[in-house]
Amino acid sequence: MSTMSDPFSFNAGAVESSYVGNLGEAFRRYGEQNEDxxxxxxxxxxxxxTGAFVQQFPERFIDAGIAECNAMSMAxxxxxxxxxxxxxxxxxxxxxxxxxxxxxxxxxxQVPVRILSAWSGLAMGFFxxxxxxxxxxxxxxxxxxxxxxxxxxxxAATAMLSASEQVPGPVFIRLTDANIHPVYxxxxxxxxxxxxxLRDGVDGxxxxxxxxxxxxAGAAALLAQEGLSIRVLDAYSxxxxxxxxxxxxxxxTGAILTVEExxxxxxxxxxxxxxxxxxxxxxxxxIHGLPDETLTVxxxxxxxxxxxxxxxxxxxxxxxxxxxxx
Amino acid sequence: xxSAETRGARDVLPRLRPVTADALQDxxxxxxxxxxDVISHxxxxxxxxxxxxxxxxxxxxxxxxxxxRGEPGWDDRDRFLLGKGHVAVALWPLFAExxxxxxxxxxxxxQLDSKLTDHPDMHRAPGVDxxxxxxxxxxxxGLGMALAARRRGKDHRIYVLLGDGEIHEGQVWEAAMxxxxxxxxxxxxxxxxNGSCADGPTESVMGIEPLAERFSxxxxxxxxxxxxDSGALMQAFEGAMRVTDQPVCVVARTLKGKGISxxxxxxxxxxxxxxxxxxxxxxxxxxxEARQ
Numbered sequence: 001m002s003t004m005s006d007p008f009s010f011n012a013g014a015v016e017s018s019y020v021g022n023l024g025e026a027f028r029r030y031g032e033q034n035e036d037x038x039x040x041x042x043x044x045x046x047x048x049x050t051g052a053f054v055q056q057f058p059e060r061f062i063d064a065g066i067a068e069c070n071a072m073s074m075a076x077x078x079x080x081x082x083x084x085x086x087x088x089x090x091x092x093x094x095x096x097x098x099x100x101x102x103x104x105x106x107x108x109x110q111v112p113v114r115i116l117s118a119w120s121g122l123a124m125g126f127f128x129x130x131x132x133x134x135x136x137x138x139x140x141x142x143x144x145x146x147x148x149x150x151x152x153x154x155x156a157a158t159a160m161l162s163a164s165e166q167v168p169g170p171v172f173i174r175l176t177d178a179n180i181h182p183v184y185x186x187x188x189x190x191x192x193x194x195x196x197x198l199r200d201g202v203d204g205x206x207x208x209x210x211x212x213x214x215x216x217a218g219a220a221a222l223l224a225q226e227g228l229s230i231r232v233l234d235a236y237s238x239x240x241x242x243x244x245x246x247x248x249x250x251x252x253t254g255a256i257l258t259v260e261e262x263x264x265x266x267x268x269x270x271x272x273x274x275x276x277x278x279x280x281x282x283x284x285x286x287i288h289g290l291p292d293e294t295l296t297v298x299x300x301x302x303x304x305x306x307x308x309x310x311x312x313x314x315x316x317x318x319x320x321x322x323x324x325x326x
Numbered sequence: 327x328x329s330a331e332t333r334g335a336r337d338v339l340p341r342l343r344p345v346t347a348d349a350l351q352d353x354x355x356x357x358x359x360x361x362x363d364v365i366s367h368x369x370x371x372x373x374x375x376x377x378x379x380x381x382x383x384x385x386x387x388x389x390x391x392x393x394x395r396g397e398p399g400w401d402d403r404d405r406f407l408l409g410k411g412h413v414a415v416a417l418w419p420l421f422a423e424x425x426x427x428x429x430x431x432x433x434x435x436x437q438l439d440s441k442l443t444d445h446p447d448m449h450r451a452p453g454v455d456x457x458x459x460x461x462x463x464x465x466x467x468g469l470g471m472a473l474a475a476r477r478r479g480k481d482h483r484i485y486v487l488l489g490d491g492e493i494h495e496g497q498v499w500e501a502a503m504x505x506x507x508x509x510x511x512x513x514x515x516x517x518x519x520n521g522s523c524a525d526g527p528t529e530s531v532m533g534i535e536p537l538a539e540r541f542s543x544x545x546x547x548x549x550x551x552x553x554x555d556s557g558a559l560m561q562a563f564e565g566a567m568r569v570t571d572q573p574v575c576v577v578a579r580t581l582k583g584k585g586i587s588x589x590x591x592x593x594x595x596x597x598x599x600x601x602x603x604x605x606x607x608x609x610x611x612x613x614x615e616a617r618q
Contacts, residue, residue, distance in 0.1 A: 038477075062473065065507075070466045070500035078469020080456065104460045105467060109448060265558055 010145030023175070026158035026187075027086075027116075028052035031060065034084060040075045041088040042068045046258035049118050049175075051179040074099045075113045076105035085113045091133030099139050106170035107145035107297070114164045117171045121211065121261030121307065122303040123177035129297060134290050137189035137209075138266025140172045141239045148239035149193060150174040153215035155184035156236060174210060174238070176261050178300060181214040181311065182236065195242040196234035203228045204255035204284070204322045209235040209268045212259035212288075218311035219259075219318055220282050220318070228322060235268055246275045255284035255325045257318050261309060288317050293305065339424075341392045341404070341412070341483075342564060347557030350388055354380040354556065358585045358613045359433075360419035362606060368436025372444065374583035374596040376416040378520035378553070379487060382578055385559040386485060387420045396425040398453040405475075407468045408490035410518060410597075411445035411458030417453070418442045426453035462495025464488075465515055469505045472513040473571075485514045491498055491523040494532050499544070502573075506545025511570040514543075514563070518553065520582035522593045541575035553578025585613050 031037045031053045039045060045054045054061045062078075064071035065251055068089060075085040087094075093251040094117045097103065105114050117136060124131035140148045147167045151157040154197045157175055164171040190196075195207070198217050208216030214235040220230035231253055233245055250256055256276065269287025276285055290307055297303075304310060357380045365371030384561070386406060394400035398421070408414060415435060422429045427441070434440040441450040445459035456471075458464050468486040475482040492498065505513055523531040534540070538548035546567045551562040559578065566574040582597075583589025586609045589596040601609060 062508075063502060065500075067500035067504065069497045070469075070504055072465030072472070073463045074470035074501075074504070077467035077472075080471060081474035081480075083474060083477075100460060101463060104457070105463055179545070193481050259576075283361070294600040 012031055013051070013135070022154040023157045024048050024050065024052045026161060028056055030161045036082060037084045037086065038062065038078060039086050039088060039198045040064055040071050040078070040207070042066050042071045044090065044118075048123050049116060050086075059279070068093050068097050069101050071173055072101035073105045076101075077110060078109045079111035079113050084115055087113060088116045088118060090131075091136060091174070091176075092116045092124060095136035095139045099143075102140070102146065102170070102172070103143045104198045107143045110145055110169040112168060113170045115170070116175060117172060118175045119177050120174050120180070121176040122290075122300050125297055125303045126296075126299050129294055132295050134261070134263045134295065135266070137260070137268060138176060138270070139263045139270060141266075145169055146239065147171045148174065148237075149190075149192070150236055150238055152196075152210060152234050152236060153182040153184055154179045155182065155187045156234075159187035159190045163192060166192045176210045176259070178211040178214070178304075180211070181218045183214055183217045190236060193237050193240040193242060194234060195245045197231070197245070198234050199230065199232040201229040201231035202253055203230060204257065204318055204325070205231040205233060205249040206257045206259060206314065206318055207233045207235050207249070207252045207268065207272055208259040209238060211261040211304075212268065213268070215259050215309060215311055215314040219314035222311060222315045222317060228319070230318060238268060238271065241271050241275065243275050246272055247281065248278050250276055250279075250283045252283040254320045257286050257288060257321050259309075259314055260289045262289050263292055265292045284321050286317055286321050288314060328551070336397055337395045339391075339393045339395060341390065341567075345388060345389050347560060350381065350384050350556035350560070353388055354384040355585065355616060357384055357416065357419060359415055359610060360496050362601065362609055362613075364415050364418055364435045365601070366606065367433045370598055370600045371415050371436065372412045372598055373586075373601070374522070374589045374593040375410065375489065375518070376413040377584045377586065377589065378580040378582045379410075379413060379416060379518040379578075380584065381422060381508060381554050381556050381559055382417055382487065382516055382518060382580075385556055385563065387424070389560055390563045391485070393424060394482075398424075398426040402480070402482065405455040405468070405471050405484045407456050407464040407484070407486045408446050408458050409461065409486050410465035410492050411461075414444060414446040414556060419455070421451065421453040427451065431613065442552070443523075454492060461489065461492040462497040464500040465498050465505075468513055469501050469508075469510060472505070473512040474509060475512060481512075483512045483514065485516065486519060487516045488521040490517055490521065490528050490537070491532055492533070493517065500544065502541065502544045505573040509571050510573050513573040514566050515546075515573065515577060516576045516578055518580055519577055520580045520593070522582040522597075524594065524597060535560075538575070538577045541577070546573050546575045548575045549578060550577045550579065551588070553580035554584055585616060587612055596603055
């Protein structure tokens with residue numbers, strides 16, 4: 001079973017563990033219900049995330065060709081006419097290549113463009129180092145006026161479409177491709193600026209985003225068998241961050257581990273660390289993510305194992321953290 | 327008549343409204359004086375590249391664009407985007423004249439937290455249809471507007487003023503390719519071809535010629551014109567309106583620093599600066615004398 005969907009062909013649903021298939025149908029339905037939804041994409045429209053929409057509404061799809069920056073700025077212009085413009089980008093190229101267009105034309109201008117940043121993290125690890133998207137949280141959370149959401153699994157991904165309407169300005173939706181240990185049975189209620197609480201606990205807290213939330217939930221279940229009571233927070237809203245939830249978890253449980261399919265520099269862990277420092281909370285704290293180095297290549301499952309983005313390794317990190325606290 | 331009527335507020339100013347080329351030429355000279363005045367309130371300003379596009383901006387705002395006086399957000403206005411955002415100082419006097427904001431704002435240019443910034447900010451200054459400041463973005467934004475207007479069934483026309491150095495940016499050519507591909511007949515790019523970049527003559531920094539042919543080869547209808555000849559600009563923009571199935575590029579040949587001898591002689595030196603008393607007086611005198 002592969003955890004990687006093919007970004008170039010319309011095979012929605014063909015890959016069981018990929019969540020973009022569900023999102024594809026959700027996006028088609030969302031488009032059916034909102035005639036002002038338009039899609040711009042640099043030669044990715046026919047793929048699994050938006051292929052169903054494009055098939056049903058070809059006239060509402062603007063192919064930008066392989067020109068990501070132009071796609072982003074065009075979206076800004078179209079949004080000034082009241083359209084709900086979605087830009088589908090490959091994670092590896094959207095935030096990095098278009099950081100300045102996102103800042104200047106979307107965030108600074110506060111236009112309602114939604115970026116579907118697909119195949120983020122290690123989802124395209126087979127293709128080479130160029131295709132890792134592991135800096136995008138750091139980049140996007142540094143941009144004022146941008147909302148950054150990251151669904152934990154396929155159900156959460158579908159909920160992000162309507163959730164983005166809570167925000168008048170631009171929204172960056174970070175989609176990885178891993179639906180290995182889904183945490184939601186149905187599309188969850190999403191409130192921008194809040195975290196989801198997947199599990200309650202008193203001995204420590206794991207805060208995960210995207211695949212990290214899946215690993216957090218799995219690790220907490222594992223640790224429960226050992227008698228450890230671990231709280232799990234789904235950090236689906238990376239900007240704004242749920243500062244209150246972090247502070248409360250730190251005070252209530254005394255240990256915080258963050259988990260993300262992103263470099264340990266500048267991502268969720270950094271954001272949570274800033275909150276702890278700002279609030280003077282000297283709790284046991286660790287960041288579990290990808291090392292600050294040029295990453296190797298391979299299929300996503302291989303890379304997850306290689307870098308310890310697994311339930312077992314997450315549980316081990318939490319075990320160490322809890323045993324070392326105070 | 328109410329005071330609003332006598333003042334002409336809320337008047338729709340139609341496209342190609344009657345005006346003589348001489349009147350536009352005169353207004354362009356006045357705009358050059360206005361630019362000097364507005365910058366005089368600030369620590370510095372972009373002189374020479376503002377002066378090169380005075381006739382272009384005046385022809386657009388006094389003749390070409392459909393606007394509504396006193397209502398910068400009027401939905402059916404034509405859109406204007408300043409790709410070469412560093413010359414926003416040349417827009418502010420035109421916007422004040424159109425009653426988009428009070429004339430008194432002009433004295434705040436470049437001051438702390440001013441609404442009138444060195445590069446235009448759509449959330450600060452009424453009349454700015456989209457912010458700019460990073461070269462190379464606005465043609466893409468304008469293309470998005472042109473596509474959206476067409477989709478909404480609006481007859482809006484979208485104008486984007488680019489610098490000739492700005493078109494070094496690759497994104498300009500991404501937008502140029504896409505605009506031709508989508509056959510947008512409501513998009514006009516104007517290149518203020520003043521021939522000067524920060525490092526030297528544009529052609530020596532990074533050659534862009536033959537400019538009109540380059541846009542034509544991308545599928546645009548190109549018109550080349552003397553950018554300081556208001557009559558020629560009027561004709562060019564009128565010609566652009568007759569093209570309905572492809573984007574139009576008006577290549578306006580201009581002189582950086584136009585109207586002030588020492589700026590024309592050293593356009594790069596006066597790209598950004600602050601005129602002192604004696605120089606300022608000489609600059610004003612030269613512009614006034616050119617009026618005779």
